[in-house]
Amino acid sequence: MVTIRDVASAAGVSPSTVSRCFTQPEIVEAATRERVLRMATHLDYRPNRAARGLITGRTGNIGLLLPDLANPFFPSIVKGIQHQAHLSEYQVFVVDTDEDPAVELGLVRSLAKQVDGMILCSPRMRPAELAEAATVSPTVLLHRRAGGLPSVGIGNADAMRQAIDHLAALGHDRVGFVSGPRRSWSGRQRVAGIRKAAAAHGITLEEIGHFAPTFEGGSAAAQGVLLSGVTAVVAYNDLIALGLLNALRDRGVDVPRDLSIIGVDDISVSAMVRPALTTLSVPKEESGREAVDLLLQVLAHPGARNPPAETLPCRLTVRQTTAPPNQRAATRTTA
Amino acid sequence: MVTIRDVASAAGVSPSTVSRCFTQPEIVEAATRERVLRMATHLDYRPNRAARGLITGRTGNIGLLLPDLANPFFPSIVKGIQHQAHLSEYQVFVVDTDEDPAVELGLVRSLAKQVDGMILCSPRMRPAELAEAATVSPTVLLHRRAGGLPSVGIGNADAMRQAIDHLAALGHDRVGFVSGPRRSWSGRQRVAGIRKAAAAHGITLEEIGHFAPTFEGGSAAAQGVLLSGVTAVVAYNDLIALGLLNALRDRGVDVPRDLSIIGVDDISVSAMVRPALTTLSVPKEESGREAVDLLLQVLAHPGARNPPAETLPCRLTVRQTTAPPNQRAATRTTA
DNA sequence: CTGGGCTCTGCAAACGGTTTCATACTCCTC
DNA sequence: GAGGAGTATGAAACCGTTTGCAGAGCCCAG
Numbered sequence: 001m002v003t004i005r006d007v008a009s010a011a012g013v014s015p016s017t018v019s020r021c022f023t024q025p026e027i028v029e030a031a032t033r034e035r036v037l038r039m040a041t042h043l044d045y046r047p048n049r050a051a052r053g054l055i056t057g058r059t060g061n062i063g064l065l066l067p068d069l070a071n072p073f074f075p076s077i078v079k080g081i082q083h084q085a086h087l088s089e090y091q092v093f094v095v096d097t098d099e100d101p102a103v104e105l106g107l108v109r110s111l112a113k114q115v116d117g118m119i120l121c122s123p124r125m126r127p128a129e130l131a132e133a134a135t136v137s138p139t140v141l142l143h144r145r146a147g148g149l150p151s152v153g154i155g156n157a158d159a160m161r162q163a164i165d166h167l168a169a170l171g172h173d174r175v176g177f178v179s180g181p182r183r184s185w186s187g188r189q190r191v192a193g194i195r196k197a198a199a200a201h202g203i204t205l206e207e208i209g210h211f212a213p214t215f216e217g218g219s220a221a222a223q224g225v226l227l228s229g230v231t232a233v234v235a236y237n238d239l240i241a242l243g244l245l246n247a248l249r250d251r252g253v254d255v256p257r258d259l260s261i262i263g264v265d266d267i268s269v270s271a272m273v274r275p276a277l278t279t280l281s282v283p284k285e286e287s288g289r290e291a292v293d294l295l296l297q298v299l300a301h302p303g304a305r306n307p308p309a310e311t312l313p314c315r316l317t318v319r320q321t322t323a324p325p326n327q328r329a330a331t332r333t334t335a
Numbered sequence: 336m337v338t339i340r341d342v343a344s345a346a347g348v349s350p351s352t353v354s355r356c357f358t359q360p361e362i363v364e365a366a367t368r369e370r371v372l373r374m375a376t377h378l379d380y381r382p383n384r385a386a387r388g389l390i391t392g393r394t395g396n397i398g399l400l401l402p403d404l405a406n407p408f409f410p411s412i413v414k415g416i417q418h419q420a421h422l423s424e425y426q427v428f429v430v431d432t433d434e435d436p437a438v439e440l441g442l443v444r445s446l447a448k449q450v451d452g453m454i455l456c457s458p459r460m461r462p463a464e465l466a467e468a469a470t471v472s473p474t475v476l477l478h479r480r481a482g483g484l485p486s487v488g489i490g491n492a493d494a495m496r497q498a499i500d501h502l503a504a505l506g507h508d509r510v511g512f513v514s515g516p517r518r519s520w521s522g523r524q525r526v527a528g529i530r531k532a533a534a535a536h537g538i539t540l541e542e543i544g545h546f547a548p549t550f551e552g553g554s555a556a557a558q559g560v561l562l563s564g565v566t567a568v569v570a571y572n573d574l575i576a577l578g579l580l581n582a583l584r585d586r587g588v589d590v591p592r593d594l595s596i597i598g599v600d601d602i603s604v605s606a607m608v609r610p611a612l613t614t615l616s617v618p619k620e621e622s623g624r625e626a627v628d629l630l631l632q633v634l635a636h637p638g639a640r641n642p643p644a645e646t647l648p649c650r651l652t653v654r655q656t657t658a659p660p661n662q663r664a665a666t667r668t669t670a
Numbered sequence: 671c672t673g674g675g676c677t678c679t680g681c682a683a684a685c686g687g688t689t690t691c692a693t694a695c696t697c698c699t700c
Numbered sequence: 701g702a703g704g705a706g707t708a709t710g711a712a713a714c715c716g717t718t719t720g721c722a723g724a725g726c727c728c729a730g
Contacts, residue, residue, distance in 0.1 A: 003717085005716080015718095017680075023719095050388045050715095054686065054717070055685045055718045075404040082430070092429065215607055273607060274609070339687060352709060363708070385685090389688090389717090
């Protein structure tokens with residue numbers, strides 16, 4: 001392994017000078033600098049980041065905590081985060097919590113020493129734990145907002161408004177919301193948003209259960225949806241919507257004729273199924289990139305007073321799972 | 336930040352003793368050890384891994400290179416790898432190459448210093464580059480085999496045999512194979528395997544193009560498949576199969592009546608679409624776990640002469656996209 | 671010619687651990 | 701009671717880098 005000393009002796013200077021050539025090139029004489037850099041590339045020298053980190057206190061790594069890589073929503077975010085992080089020479093530690101809130105804080109702690117900061121994506125932990133996590137390591141929240149921590153979120157309430165506007169325009173007046181995990185902050189935002197939007201349109205809202213944010217969770221929701229007598233549902237996320245869509249079809253329910261379905265996230269699968277899912281498109285990669293930018297900004301100005309809380313807009317993508325209500329089916333199910 | 340010296344003075348011993356309590360507990364006297372460990376937990380001391388790595392040469396990290404996180408095949412592997420790595424207190428650096436072979440080697444080099452070893456998942460680079468990567472850092476190949484490097488793979492040829500057996504049993508005698516990336520080693524294995532299996536059954540094999548291993552790639556393959564006059568196709572992977580399935584439906588082709596489709600991977604989406612995709616189930620998480628085990632084994636015995644090359648079996652999962660050939664449709668398309 | 675200020679470079683001390691080597695102590699045997 | 705083996709601990713060197721401080725050399729003004 002080639003060290004800074006090898007480069008130094010090869011270039012006939014001291015290690016300090018070599019170091020300066022990399023960290024503050026302008027203060028070393030041009031001729032010297034050029035000679036050093038030439039030897040460095042010639043020897044294929046790369047600074048040992050662990051050694052550098054030991055003294056600077058910076059690791060060049062950022063940590064990313066997320067609930068479940070198996071949900072295609074998150075890999076998109078990872079891609080955005082990685083791309084942006086690599087632009088600034090940062091590496092990313094990815095940690096999957098398997099939707100278990102109990103392990104989140106522990107993972108943050110165990111990762112803290114090895115990263116300069118963390119991005120907590122859709123964390124399920126409680127606000128107090130979140131505050132504690134933030135003391136352990138500089139933290140940016142992604143798809144969550146809490147206690148004045150810097151965060152990147154999406155316009156959940158506005159998204160729900162768009163969904164309800166769309167359903168109202170189609171003529172629905174009895175709509176369901178299929179909830180995801182009880183601990184999901186986004187979920188609570190969405191419920192609040194859809195309540196308000198439904199009220200504004202005079203639409204009756206049925207809130208249906210809490211389900212795992214997975215395809216299976218959506219299947220499990222089918223019975224409750226059918227019993228509720230609604231003509232349209234908005235689901236917590238696309239996976240639930242897809243599971244629901246499938247379970248309904250297996251029971252002979254025609255989507256969108258008998259029931260309209262709207263998801264949230266716009267994961268790639270949603271465009272692959274038939275009928276293709278109408279959904280609220282969330283800017284996934286972009287939100288990941290923004291989170292990195294925000295974190296780097298926080299790292300650069302540790303004492304900033306007002307940590308920014310960004311909100312990115314969602315956009316309704318109308319595909320094939322929404323249509324005007326089927327009067328006959330509606331009256332049948334409500335009967 | 337609490338250091339080893341803090342623990343040492345709190346416990347009334349030297350830093351050396353504290354260090355030994357963690358690295359080789361058996362050589363320090365029981366009473367002393369207990370006192371030290373009690374102080375350590377009390378102060379919430381955690382060894383600085385960068386500092387430790389500086390002297391031991393071990394980082395406690397492993398690197399994972401993969402082509403595209405957006406393909407649901409890979410997140411499953413990541414989960415398996417992470418889970419197994421965390422059991423041995425290793426962290427995982429994940430790097431996505433966006434299917435670009437040109438950047439792979441560079442990423443390996445830039446990551447090398449920060450990891451103890453790397454898992455290269457479905458790398459697209461050439462054997463010579465692979466050999467070079469292996470000199471840079473201890474390497475395990477996942478879903479690829481090359482030049483005696485330790486590897487974990489799947490039984491591609493056997494998988495193709497199962498697919499052809501299934502299609503032959505249904506009565507197909509003219510089958511297509513839709514190829515993925517030209518640089519994919521698995522792809523070449525599968526072509527070779529399916530050629531042999533088809534020959535054994537007296538089945539005519541049509542090899543159709545090279546396509547991106549994505550949903551869009553599958554859509555693009557539709558025309559070629561229709562022109563080929565086959566009654567069944569096996570696709571390089573599930574995403575291509577799904578794209579194909581969709582594009583065919585949009586052209587009015589009924590799957591499986593007019594055409595049978597078999598994918599490879601068994602990604603979660605394949606069970607979510609209708610008709611659900613018949614596919615070769617690859618043990619994704621398991622292969623990830625095996626790769627970690629293998630890498631740790633390599634790290635523990637650096638001089639081992641015969642690096643193991645494991646092969647995990649695939650299993651055909653029959654769903655709804657395979658059926659006996661439709662005689663009329665077949666003659667129509669071959670006309 | 672002297673002295674003050676600049677610019678560039680080297681020395682040496684960190685950073686937080688691990689590990690080699692030496693030392694002090696205990697215990698046992700002859 | 702002396703000597704040797706064995707055990708538990710501490711002192712110090714080291715890993716590869718950054719950085720505060722000092723010093724060398726130079727230029728220019730007085």
